[in-house]
Amino acid sequence: MSAPLKVRINGQPIESPCPDERILLDLLREDLNLTGTKRGCDLGTCGCCTVWIDGRPTLSCLTLARSAEGREVTTIEGISPGTGMNDVQRAFVEKGATQCGFCTPGFVMTATALLRDRPHPSREEIVRAISGNLCRCTGYTKIIEAVESAASGGTS
Amino acid sequence: MHLHPFELHRPTTVEETVRLARGLPGGFDWLAGGTDLLPNYKMHLNVRPHLIALGGVDELRGRSGGRVGAMTRLGDLERDSEFGASYPGLAEAIGEVATPLVRESATIGGNLLVETRCFFFNQSLPWRESLGYCLKADGDRCHVVPQKVKCYATFSGDVAPALAVLDARVEVAGPDGRRSVPLLALYDAAGDGIRRTHLGPGELLVAIDLPDSARGMPANYQKLRVRPAFDFPELGLAAAGRIVDGRVESLALAAGGLETYPRRFDELTGPLLGERLSEERIRALAESVRLAVRPVHNTFLAPDYRRRMVAVFVRRAVARLGSVPGGTAG
């Protein structure tokens, strides 16, 4: 058995016993009780499990926890400043971009990374960026509008 | 879904990696981005007791000119605008792989060696158990072509055809040292969906080398899939070449998503070199490629439809490389 896994999660150093075959999503949800990250398909086909590793959006269901060793993992629990919501989250609420809500953490992680790298994306760029996240409720229109709204500072 | 227990090894140099691979009882798999291997492991498809992760081997990462390390991520290549401008067809193929989220982890080396696919194979353990296993995992027959003892699982990588038309080579490292081979020589055309490459035991892909002639070469990639994201290619057609004033200076076509290996059609494009293109010639070429390919019914779309789309894609590909005087090759 390998040494305990050392990783930073949402800014906190974590040490966890971690078998080599542990999947990052399982470490987060089952070992650390960070259940904001959702398990949809568990096979890379829905985007619900999106987290950031060193700032890059990553599907945690297709990542070994050991691959995050020594790196910074950010989950939906760690994405907002203090206790409030970030711009994307606020826009999702204001635009009604969430229905059952199961896909929302994944969309927020993807969209927040997009706006960090490209603060003023075109609608086409937004659609492309979220094309790895599935939503079975909204029909996407409200989600795209929410990301557009967040990009324009919540005024549109 | 939890994975079966395995031991993970994390070497840091190519030499250490090759050495490690020699002494692992029970077999191992290389782990690159894991976006193909881990879903297969979750479905308990051909799992091994050891995994050798290549992510810590510096030499395998990044691009320098026409040399692309096997562990370079597709997402990074997509953001590399100089790369995209130099190799437009390759950039199109990379942008069509899976989804943006998958491409953040997926590597180019993993894409070239992506496991062949079949709808009787890419299924959960209970699904496969209830029907009866097949040759490719745990069984002794093929559900697609039951009269043969051969696997027809489809090569479903998008990037290989786009590299093949640019005459890319790959560098392989293994117990006998390093060798460089043309990309398509990696694949076993005489094998099947199981014995699909010429990689020896303990050999890994180090890098892809694009020749100088590939830089700036007009090229394109078209993909047939049901949804514009997520889906593997039901057909991927890459083209590269120079067609100047309707005359063919060079032309290469390659396809994936149809058979157990990606292939080029030099015997069909060769006779056109130096010739003036006409709409008739393009249609004849498209028809000859359609007749040359042999998809079977183990993916989502019917083989006959995929073959007909081969002809459509060939016509569009050639039209995009250089407009045909008076033609509407759509």
Ligand SMILES: Cc1cc2nc3c(=O)[nH]c(=O)nc-3n(C[C@H](O)[C@H](O)[C@H](O)COP(=O)(O)OP(=O)(O)OC[C@H]3O[C@@H](n4cnc5c(N)ncnc54)[C@H](O)[C@@H]3O)c2cc1C
């Ligand atoms: C939802 C979803 C959709 C997908 N859609 C597509 C698609 O449209 N088109 C497509 O092409 N792929 C698709 N894929 C498959 C996969 O994401 C890509 O092919 C990816 O590029 C594989 O790279 P990887 O680094 O993740 O490979 P891994 O999963 O790590 O490895 C794949 C295979 O290659 C071997 N390997 C990896 N690197 C090396 C090396 N350097 N030397 C020797 N062997 C090596 C591994 O042992 C393994 O057998 C999809 C995957 C998912 C989950």
Ligand code: SF4
């Ligand atoms: S082609 Fe036949 S042997 Fe190969 S994976 Fe499909 S069912 Fe199995």
Ligand code: FES
């Ligand atoms: S749970 Fe990871 S992509 Fe669906």
Ligand code: FES
């Ligand atoms: S809100 Fe229900 S899946 Fe998106």
